[in-house]
Structure formats: structure tokens, C-alpha cells
Amino acid sequence: MLFSTGQKTKRRGERGNLVVITGLIAVPLAMIVVITIEMVSLSSEKARMQAAVDAAALAGAREMAVAGSNARDANGFAETFALNQVSDLSPRVAMNFTASQNANGGFQVSGVGVRGSFFGNMVPPGGFTIRVSAIAEALNQQPLCVLALPENEDDEDEPSGLVAQMTSSVQATNCLVHSNGSMTTQNSATVSAGTIQASRTAKGTGYSPAANNGALKVTDPFKGRAIRRNGVCLSTPPAPRTVTGGTVFTLNSGIHQEELIVSGNATVTLGPGDHYFCNAVTVKGNGTLQGTDVVMIFHDNQTFRATESSKISLTGRATGTWSGFVIVTSRDNEEQMEISSSLVDRLLGTIYLPNAELLINAAGAVAEDSKWSVVVAKDIILDKKARLVINTDYTGSGVPVPIGVGDKKLNSNGTRLRQ
Known part of the structure; x- marks a missing residue:
């Protein structure tokens, strides 16, 4: 073209x-x-x-x-x-x-x-x-001194974990108070510590400092320990051993088949060592239970009760397998351990109740004269005017702190990003 x-x-x-x-x-x-x-x-x-x-x-x-x-x-x-x-x-x-x-x-x-x-x-x-x-x-920057290990919290009518009611209080200066579930204060109850935290929710008021919600769960520091002694408890126990009046009695360490009841003005001294109770221990009236370098271990579904005006003064084991412990329950024990006497001045060592409940409803201070105390229990309930005092003077007590609590906390729970 x-x-x-x-x-x-x-x-x-x-x-x-x-x-x-x-x-x-x-x-x-x-x-x-x-x-x-x-x-x-x-x-x-x-x-x-x-x-x-x-x-x-x-x-x-x-x-x-x-x-x-x-x-x-x-x-x-x-x-x-x-x-x-x-x-x-x-x-x-x-x-x-x-x-x-x-x-x-x-x-x-x-x-x-x-x-x-x-x-x-x-x-x-x-x-x-x-x-x-x-x-x-x-996590756990401060000594771990109170740890609640609730199984579940499906029943809102029955608070679990750490619960403080009426005018009760926890005083745990410079250490960590933690619940793997919720934490609840009711009425005028208070919780005072170095750090307060709950893996679910801290309900109520009276926390000093303010409680942290949503904290990572703290692993049971003693979950690998064998507690229960198989085949040592009789299926038909002997009659209870009742120590009453003004009797002064020493109970040597070992396996105790019978229920122990201390009442009146009697005094029972636990000899040094491990005391394995196949049945309950009750101290009431003006009875006294005391012991140094001892641990009380309770078999399945057996209880410890300190009531009325009874006096309790226990210093935990200084040596041996249960070094650093003062009261322990087997993992099959789901009973309630009760302290309703205000004359429980010394519980020096670790109280370990992996599946049991600790009820403290005394009309005064509990464990105040202990250089240090640690409580690890499924549920910890404080009621009435009870005041649980947790001291942290770990040096010079004569009772070593078990690995995983107190100033011997594990770092296995690591760290987390806050922001």
C-alpha cells in the first residue's frame, strides 16, 4: 500500500x-x-x-x-x-x-x-x-511460698484454689503467692505478698499489690516424689491411741497404725524422723503436739486436725528423703486438713498436700514463729479471723528448703513476653 x-x-x-x-x-x-x-x-x-x-x-x-x-x-x-x-x-x-x-x-x-x-x-x-x-x-522471680493446685473450677458456688473469707488474711512478705486456678477474697479478707498471681482470675479485693491474672501455671514442684507406702497399713486398724489428762508422751518415728488423739492437757512429742500415719491425728482441748526434725505423712484419706485451744509446734526434717518437709499427704488423700486453733505457732518447713485441702479458720495467727514456711496444696481455704503468716528467713533455720520452692525455686518455668 x-x-x-x-x-x-x-x-x-x-x-x-x-x-x-x-x-x-x-x-x-x-x-x-x-x-x-x-x-x-x-x-x-x-x-x-x-x-x-x-x-x-x-x-x-x-x-x-x-x-x-x-x-x-x-x-x-x-x-x-x-x-x-x-x-x-x-x-x-x-x-x-x-x-x-x-x-x-x-x-x-x-x-x-x-x-x-x-x-x-x-x-x-x-x-x-x-x-x-x-x-x-x-517467672517466680521471688521465693515461691504459697501454691494452690486446684483440679478444676466448674462449680462457681464452691470457689477453689486460694480462697480467703471473712476477715482472714495471708501475709507473705517478699514472696510469691500463686494459684494455678482462681484466687478469691470475700468480705474483708486480704492477701499481702511480694507478688500475687492467678492462672485464671483473681476475684474480689484486698490484694496488695494488685493480683496478676492469666499467669502461666506453675508446675507442681514435687510431682515426681513417691509418697504412699504400699502394704504397710492394716486393713483393720487397732483401737485409737488417746493421750489425755496431763500425760507427757513421746512417739518414736515409724509407721503408726492407730488413730492418734491428743486432748486435755496432754503433751505428745514426736521423736526425730519420718512419721507415717495410717489413720487420723487429732489434737484438741489444751493438748500439745510438738516435735523437731520431724515430718508427718498421712496415708490415703487420713486427716490432721488441730482444734479448740490445742498447741502445735513442729519443725520439719533436717535430713533424709523428706528433708525440708513438715506435713505431707499421699496423692490419694483428698481429705481436709484443718487448723482451727490459734495456738499453732510453728510449722517450720513445707506443707505438701497435692490433692488435699488445707482449711485454716483459727482466730489468730498461724505459723507466725516459723523462720520459714511453704504451703503447696490443692486448695487453700482461710476463714473467720485466721491469719496465715509466711516468713522467708531461710538461712540458719536448720531445715533446708526443698528444691522447687522458697529460695530454691526452679527456673524451668522460664520467662515470657509481657509486652
């Missing part, structure tokens, strides 16, 4: 316009592609820095949980740790990390990164600034 000169000129003009238009479109398209790539890269770098401070905060919290650690060393360790996680970004991002402990006991790591922006750092001016932060906490 033949084209006139005018037509040829027109076609060349159209092609020229198309080239110009394409060139005009290509420049912004290229800029959009570059900006998109850069923004994706920026997002990736921020995510990397966030992961770095998360990991560093957890590492710093773990460092602070180790005995003998100090804040300065932990801070430096965490800052270096964070920088090492993203060292490959340093050619294009100038980064700085700072670590510190905050007032709430958390370990915080913050990071700031500056990287180049578009058009010679003009958009935005000075380049992009990346800010990241994480707060972690070490």
Missing part, C-alpha cells in the same frame, strides 16, 4: 508521541516499583529488629533470674544479644539497643534503627526511623 508524504509524517509523529508517553509513564512506574521494594524491605527489617528485642528481653529476664546476677551485667548482655541477632542489617541500618529493668519487675529491651530514605534521605527527612520494644518477665 502506498502512503502519501503527509501520512508518513503523521505516523512518525504518532510513534514519537508514544515514545514520549511511554517514557513519561515508565519513570513513575519505576519509582513505584522501587518504593514498593523499599517499603517491603523496611517492613522486613522492622520485623527482624522486633524479633531481636523479643529474644533479648527473654534472655535478659532469664539472666536476672539466675542467683547472683545483677542488673548491669544483664543489661549489657541483652543489648549485645539483640545486636548480634541482626548484625547482617548493620550495613544499611544504623541500630542501637538499650536494656533496663522497669518498676514492675519486667525486663525491657528497646531498639532504634535509622536507614536511608528516598531522594538522598529527603523523603522522609533524615531517613526512616524504626522503633521496637519488648518487655519480658522471669
Whole structure:
């Protein structure tokens, strides 16, 4: 086909316009592609820095949980740790990390990164600034002194875990009070401790400091211990041993088949060692039960009751398998251990009731004269005017603290990010 000169000129003009238009479109398209790539890269770098401070905060919290650690060393360790996680970004991002402990006991790591922006750092001016932060906490930073291990909480009418009612109170200065379920205060009851936390919900008021909800569960520190002695208890027990009047009696350690009842003004002294009770122990009236370097272990469904004006003064085992323990129940024991006397002045050691309930409804202080006490029970119920006093003077008591509680807490529960 033949084209006139005018037509040829027109076609060349159209092609020229198309080239110009394409060139005009290509420049912004290229800029959009570059900006998109850069923004994706920026997002990736921020995510990397966030992961770095998360990991560093957890590492710093773990460092602070180790005995003998100090804040300065932990801070430096965490800052270096964070920088090492993203060292490959340093050619294009100038980064700085700072670590510190905050007032709430958390370990915080913050990071700031500056990287180049578009058009010679003009958009935005000075380049992009990346800010990241994480707060972690070490679980069980304080001595673990009260631990409730409720099985379930399906019955809302029967609160479980740790329950304080009427004007009762728990006083556990500088240590951790924890429930793996809920925690409940009713009426004017109070709970005072170094840290108070519940894995579900802390209900009611009277917590000092405020209780933390949603805490991770604390593993039963003694779950691997064998307690029950198979085949040692008679199917038909002998008649109860009743010690009454003004009798003074010493009960040597060993396996006790009969029920023990101490009443009147009688005094029973437990000889040093392990006392395995196949039946219940009741101390009432003005009776006294005392012993040093002893542990009372209760067979299936056998109870311990200290009632009326009875006096209890027990110091736990200093040596042996049950070193550090003072009262223990078998895992098949689901009974209630009751302390309703206000003259229970000393329970030095660990009370371990893995599936039993501890009821304290005394009209005064319990365990106040103990250098230290630890309570681990399925449910812990305080009622009336009872005041459970938990001391933490672990040194010089003569009774070693079992691994997993007190100042011998395990770090196996690790750390968690709070924010």
C-alpha cells in the first residue's frame, strides 16, 4: 500500500508521541516499583529488629533470674544479644539497643534503627526511623511460698484454689503467692505478698499489690516424689491411741497404725524422723503436739486436725528423703486438713498436700514463729479471723528448703513476653 508524504509524517509523529508517553509513564512506574521494594524491605527489617528485642528481653529476664546476677551485667548482655541477632542489617541500618529493668519487675529491651530514605534521605527527612520494644518477665522471680493446685473450677458456688473469707488474711512478705486456678477474697479478707498471681482470675479485693491474672501455671514442684507406702497399713486398724489428762508422751518415728488423739492437757512429742500415719491425728482441748526434725505423712484419706485451744509446734526434717518437709499427704488423700486453733505457732518447713485441702479458720495467727514456711496444696481455704503468716528467713533455720520452692525455686518455668 502506498502512503502519501503527509501520512508518513503523521505516523512518525504518532510513534514519537508514544515514545514520549511511554517514557513519561515508565519513570513513575519505576519509582513505584522501587518504593514498593523499599517499603517491603523496611517492613522486613522492622520485623527482624522486633524479633531481636523479643529474644533479648527473654534472655535478659532469664539472666536476672539466675542467683547472683545483677542488673548491669544483664543489661549489657541483652543489648549485645539483640545486636548480634541482626548484625547482617548493620550495613544499611544504623541500630542501637538499650536494656533496663522497669518498676514492675519486667525486663525491657528497646531498639532504634535509622536507614536511608528516598531522594538522598529527603523523603522522609533524615531517613526512616524504626522503633521496637519488648518487655519480658522471669517467672517466680521471688521465693515461691504459697501454691494452690486446684483440679478444676466448674462449680462457681464452691470457689477453689486460694480462697480467703471473712476477715482472714495471708501475709507473705517478699514472696510469691500463686494459684494455678482462681484466687478469691470475700468480705474483708486480704492477701499481702511480694507478688500475687492467678492462672485464671483473681476475684474480689484486698490484694496488695494488685493480683496478676492469666499467669502461666506453675508446675507442681514435687510431682515426681513417691509418697504412699504400699502394704504397710492394716486393713483393720487397732483401737485409737488417746493421750489425755496431763500425760507427757513421746512417739518414736515409724509407721503408726492407730488413730492418734491428743486432748486435755496432754503433751505428745514426736521423736526425730519420718512419721507415717495410717489413720487420723487429732489434737484438741489444751493438748500439745510438738516435735523437731520431724515430718508427718498421712496415708490415703487420713486427716490432721488441730482444734479448740490445742498447741502445735513442729519443725520439719533436717535430713533424709523428706528433708525440708513438715506435713505431707499421699496423692490419694483428698481429705481436709484443718487448723482451727490459734495456738499453732510453728510449722517450720513445707506443707505438701497435692490433692488435699488445707482449711485454716483459727482466730489468730498461724505459723507466725516459723523462720520459714511453704504451703503447696490443692486448695487453700482461710476463714473467720485466721491469719496465715509466711516468713522467708531461710538461712540458719536448720531445715533446708526443698528444691522447687522458697529460695530454691526452679527456673524451668522460664520467662515470657509481657509486652
